[in-house]
Amino acid sequence: MNSPDQEKVLGFKRREIAPSRCQPQTPDNTYAAGFAPSFTAGRELTEIGLLQQLEQEQLINKIALQIFQASDLSYILNLAVTEIRRFLQADRVLIERYHKGESLAVAESVEPSYQSCLGKSLSSLWSGPRLKLYQQGLNEVVAQLEPVHEFSWQDLLQAQARLAIPILRNQELWGVLAVHQCSHPRNWQPDEIDLLEQLTTRLAIAIHHSELHHEIQRLNDHLESEVQARTAQLQQAYEFEATLKRITDRVRDSLDVDLILQAAIRELAIVMGVRACNASLYDLEQGTSTTCYEYTSFLSPYQGRVAKFSTTQELYSQLLRGECFQFCSLIPNPERGMVAALACPILDDQGVIGDLWVLHHKDHAFSEQDIRLVKQVANQCSIAIRQANLYAKVQEEVKTLERLNQLKDDFLSTVSHELRTPLSNIKMAIHMLRTAPNPERQQRYLQILEAECSRETELINDLLDLQRLENDSYRVSPEPILLQEWLPSIMAPFLSRAQSRQQHLQVDLPSDTPAIITDRKSLERILAELLNNACKYTSPDGSIALTVQHTAAADPKQLKLHLNNVPQPVAVTTFVIRNEADIPATEIPRMFEKFYRIPKSDPWQQGGTGLGLALIKKLVETLDGSIEAESRDGWTILTVHLPMLEADGH
Template sequence: MNSSEQDTLGFLPCESSSESNGQSQMAAETTYTAGFTARLAGREQTETSLLQQLEREQLINKIALQVFQSSNLGCILDVTISEIRQFLRADRVMIERCDQDDSVAVVAESVGDEQPALDRKLNGFWSEQRLDMYRQGLSEIVENWDSLSSQSEAVWREGLRAKSRLATPIMRDGELWGVLAVHQCKSPRYWQPHEIELLQRLTTQLAIAIHHSELHLEIQHLNDHLESEVEARTMQLQQAYEFENTLKRITDRVRDSLDVDLILQATIRELALVMKVRGCNASLYDLEQRTSTTCYEYTSFLSTYQGKVAKFSAAQSIYDQLLKGECFQFCSLIPNPERGDVVMLACPILDEQAVIGDLWVIHDEDHAFSDQDIRLVKQVANQCSIAIRQARLYAEAQAEVRALERLNQLKDDFLSTVSHELRTPLSNIKMAIHMLRTTSNLERQQRYLHILEAECSRETELINDLLDLQRLENDSYRVSPEPIVLEEWLPGILSPFLSRAQSRQQHLQVDLPANLPAVMSDRKSLERILAELLNNACKYTSPDGSIAIQVQHTANAEPQAFNLNLADPSVKQVDVTTFVISNEADIPATEVPRMFEKFYRIPKSDPWQQGGTGLGLALIKKLVEMLQGSIEAKSSDGWTILTVHLPRLKEAEHGSTD
C-alpha cells in the first residue's frame, strides 16, 4: 500500500517522520481547499448559466404561448417588449418600422420610469447602410455610441437618446418587417452573446405572431366581407319587403279614399320614411303657364318648398326630360343655397294624356339611388297619378251634383221668395179694398186709395223686374247701342234725384267733365243702371249725408284692367267710360259681396223705410254684363262706392231692343 492510499484511508504516519509529515499534510489541505473552491465556483457558474438559459427558455416559451393564445398583435408586441426590458434590465425596448415617407415610427415601446417615451416618432431615418444590414438579417450591435464619430450616427443617437443599442431585424416571408431594439440610455453596455441570441429567437416568435395576426386579419376580413354580403342581401330583401308593404298601403289608401290631399301627403311621408331620405315632395303642373307648384312635402331640411312655384324655363333641361316622361337622378353642380350639396331623384307623374306633375326624392350628396329605389318611386308616382285623376273625376262629379243641387235650391228659394214678394203687395191690396168697403170717412178712403195705388205699382214693378231678369238670364234681352252725349243726356237723368236729395237735406254732387266723347251704349239700359244706383244712394243716405256721381273716360284701355266682359276676347284696347256713384253709408264688409244677390236687402240700412223689390242690383249687374262691362262695390270709411265700367260698343251690335 503506498502513502497516497494511506492518506486516503486515513492511516497515521510514524513518529520519526512527524514533522515532515505535518508539513505535507498542511500543503495537501491547502491544495484540497483551493481545488474545492475552484470546483465550487465552476459549479456555481454552471448553475448560473443553466439558470439564465432556463430563464431565457421560459421567456421564449412565455412569448410563444402568448403568440399561440392571442391574435391581437398590439397586445403581443406590448407584452413581449415589456418582458424583454425586465429580463435584460434595459432602459428601453421598442419595435421600429419604416413608414412610407422613410421616417422611422415606433410601433411599440416599453421604457423605464426614468426615461421619456419617444411618442411613436423618431427624429431620424434608417441610413441605407443600416437598412441593407437589416434586410440581410444581421443584428446591429452598438456598445458605446459615444465612440462613433459619424454625423449621421450622432443625429440618430440624439433621436434615440441612447448610449448602447442592440437591434435585431424582424423578417416576414423574407422581407424586412421591422426591428426589435434594446437600448441602454444611462451608460454604455457590452452585449453578451446569449443576449443577442435571445433577441434573435424572440424576433422569430414575433415574426410568427405577425404572420398569425395577418392571417387572422385576412380571415376576419373575409368573414366581415361575407357578413357584409349576407347583411346587404338581407337588407335588400328587407327593403324589398318594406317597399312592397308601403306600396300596398298607398294602393289601399288610393282605393279607399277620395281625399287627394290626404292621400298624397301621407304618400310623400311614407315614401320618405321607407327610403330613409332627407326629403320628398310632389308638384303639380300648369302646362298653360309652364309652371310647377310644390303642393305636398315631407322634409328634414330647415327650409321648405311647399307652396313654391317654379317656372319650367328656370330649369329647362330638367323639365324637358320630365315632360318626356323620363325618370332620372342627378347632383347639381352648383350647391343649393338652402340645402347644400344633395342628390335628387326626379320622376314624372303621368296621366293618360300628359305629364301632370312630378315626384322628387332628395338625400345627401354621397347617396346613390338603386334600381330598386327608382322602381319604387315610379310605382308610387303611378299611384299618385291614379289618386289625382280619381280625385279630379270625383270633384267634377261632385261639382255637377252641387250645381244641380244649387240650381234646385235656387229654384226653390226663388219660388219661395217670389211667392212671398208677390203675396205681400196683394195682401196689402186686399186689406185696402176691404177697408174701402167698410169706411165712409173720405180722408181714410183717400189714404187707402193711396196704399192701393202704391201696392199696385210695387206689384207691377216686381213683375217687370222679374220678366227683365228672366230675359237677361235667358240672353233674350236685346240692346241697341247708339252714341250718347253725356253732357246733353245725363242732366235729364239727374234732375229728379237733385230735387229728391234737396227735399231730404242730402247733398248730391256731380262731376261731369266737359267735352267727353260720346258713349256708345244702349240708352235704355244705361238710364236704368244709373237711375237704380242713384235711387239706392238716396235711399241709404241719411239726412245731411252726401251723394256723388263722377264720370271718367279712358281711351285705348286694356280690357283686363277693368275686368270687362268683351264678346270678342281678341280685342286688346278699347275706350272705357266709368261711372262712380258714392254715398255716405257704411255697409258691413260681410254684406258687400251679397249686395248683388236676388231679393237681398241690407239689414237696417234704409233710413227712409222705402222698401223695394230686392231685385234692383241683381238686375243692374246683369244689365252691365249685357253691355260687356263690369260693376264692383266696396264700403270703407263711412262711404259706399259702386263703380261701373262700360266699353264703347259697336253701333247696332245686337240689333234692336225688344
C-alpha cells in the same frame, strides 16, 4: 432539340449511360450533363437498391396520399420539397413556377446555412435555350456547374450541381422541380432522376386538382353570390310590393291628399333607404314648382320652397315632357352638396301636375327596380290628387246645389210674399171702397189700389227681365249717346226728390266727354236704379254725387270687363255714384244677391223687392261692363265701367 453549339454554351456534354434494370443493355446516346430523356437506374438491383426503391415508393405514396387528402396546393408543394430534400440529402429543393415569361420560386426546402430564395424571381436564370428545352419536357442534369458559364446559379442559389425536372400541365410548361447541391458537385443517379420524374407527375396531378378545386370554389362562390343577390332582389321586390300596396290602400281608403302623399313620400324614402324624398306640385301658368311634401333625415329641408322652371330649364323641360331620369350633380348644392337624384313626373289625364324626387349620396346609381317603384308611387300620387280634386269638385257642386236650393226656397218665399202683399193691400182697399162714407176716402183707397197695382206690375216686370238676362235672351241696341244732352232729363226727377228730402245731389260731367255707344234703355235703367238706391239709403242733409269719367285706352282685365278675346286697351266710360250711407263692409258682397235687403239701412222705410241691384248687375254684364261696390269713411261707392259697343248691334 437544341443544336450541339447551344448545349456547349450551357456547359453540357454527352456521355453513355449504362442501362438500368428495366432497360435492354444496348448503347444509347443521352445527355450526361444537360437535358436528356427519362431513364431508369441500374441494370442489376442489389439489396440496397431494393431498399432505396422501397423508400422511393413510400415517398411517392406519401405525397400521393397528401394529394388525395389535401386541396391546399401550397401545403402539398412544401411537403414535397421537404420530403425530397430529406430523402436525397440535398442542400436545396425548390419548385420554380413559370408564368407569362416570369419564373418565381414558389416552394423551397433549404439547408439553414444557405440563403433562401423563396418568393424571388429567377427569370434571369432561364435563358431562351434553357426555356425551350424545358418546354420540350427534357430534364436538366448538371453534375457540376461551370463558373464561367453558370455564375448566375452560383451567385443567386449557391448551387454547384443542379437536377431540374419539368412539370407539364396539359402539355404546357407549368414550372420545374429543381434539386441543388451547394456544398460540392454531385453526379445524379438514374434512380434519383426516375424518382423526381414520378414525383413531377404526381405534382402535375396535384396542380390539376388544385386548379379544379379553385375553379369549383370560384364557381361555387359566384353561384352563392348570385343566389344572395337574387335573394336580395326578391326581398327588395317583396318590400317594394308591400310598400306599394300600403300606398295603394291609403289611396283607396282615404280622400285626404295631404295625408296620403306625405305617407307615400315617407314609405318610399324608407324602403329605398335614400337620404331624402320630396314631391312638388306645378303652377303651369306661373311656371313654378312648389315642394309640398318631403321626408328627409340627412339633408336640409326643402318643403315649402318655390322653384321657377326657368332656373333649371334643362331639368324641367324633361319633366314637362313626362320623362323620368336620374343624374348626379356636377356642382355642389350650397345646402345639400353633391347628390345623386332620380326625378319622375306626376302625370294625370291633363298632363304633368307635379314631380317626385329621390335623393341619395353622389356615388349611388338607381336600379331599374328603383325606377319602376318610383314611377308606380308617382302614379298613385297622381290618382290621390285626381281623387281629391274630384272630391273637392263634387263637394263644391253639392254646396252649389244646396245654395241654389236655398236660393230657390228663398226666391219662392220672397216672391210669394212680395206678390201676396200688394194683393192683400188691393183686397183691403176694395173692401174699404165698398164701405167708404165719403168721396175723399174713396179717392184715398183708389190711390192705394193704383200704387199696389204698379208695385205688382214692377215686381213681375223685374222678374221677367231678370229671367231674360240670365237666359241671354235680353236684346240690346247700341247707339251713340251724348251724355251732355241726355243725362239732364234722367237727373231731373232725382234732383227734385233730393231737394224734397233735403239731400244734396251733385253731378260732375266734363264738357269734353265723348259720346258713349251703348243701349240707351239699359243705361237709363242702370242710372235710375243706382240713383234711386242712393236717395233711398241717404239720410236728410246727406250728400249724393254722380261723377262721369272717360278713359280712351283702359285695360280690360284690370277693370274686369266682360269682353272676350280683347287683349288690347279699349275706350271706357265710368259712372261713379257716391252717397253718405253707413253700410257695414260685411254687407257689401251681398248687395247684388237677389231679394237681399240691407237690414236697418233704409231711413225712409220705402221697402222694395230686393231685385234692383241684382238686375243692374246683369244689365251691366250684358253691356260687357263691370260693377263694383265698396264702403269706406261713411260713404257707399258704386262704380260702373261700360266699354264702347259696336253701333250696328250687339
